[in-house]
Amino acid sequence: MSNAMLNRICNDENDPMLQVKLRCKHGDLLSMQTSWEEHNPARRFWSCPRCREDACNFFRWRDREDADIRSNKVPLACYESRVESNQVVMKEKKKSKCSNLKVIVLTIIVCFLFLSLTKNVKDGSCRCVQPKLP
CATH class of the missing domain: 1.20.5 (Single alpha-helices involved in coiled-coils or other helix-helix interfaces)
Structure with a gap:
C-alpha cells in the first residue's frame, strides 16, 4: 500500500486542515502527508517535495508538537496496517x-x-x- 493511499485512508475528510493551502518558497502547493516513523506514528505534516534538491527545508507539523498524537483522531489501525x-x-x-x-x-x-x-x-x-x- 502506497503512502498516498494510506494518507487518504487515515485523513479525516471533515478535517478543516485538509483544505489549507500551503506553499513553500518555490511556490509549490504542498499536500498533507503522514509520518510513519516510530517516534511520530501517524502524525500529519507538510514538507517541500524539493527539500533535498534546493535546500528549501520547508516543514510544518499539522498539530502542535506538544499535542497528544491520539487527539488528532488518526486511527492507530493505519499505522499498524503499515507495519504489518x-x-x-x-x-x-x-x-x-x-x-x-x-x-x-x-x-x-x-x-x-x-x-x-x-x-x-x-x-x-x-x-x-x-x-x-x-
Missing part, C-alpha cells in the same frame, strides 16, 4: 533471497562436478572399470 505490510514485504524479500542463494550454490556445485569430470576424462585419469571378456 512492511513485515510481509520483508518476509517475501527474505524468502526470495534464500531461494536465489540456493540456486546459485546448486549451480556452482553442478559446474564444479562437471569441470572435474571433464578434466579427469581429458587427463586419462578416469578410472573406469574395464569389463573382463571371457
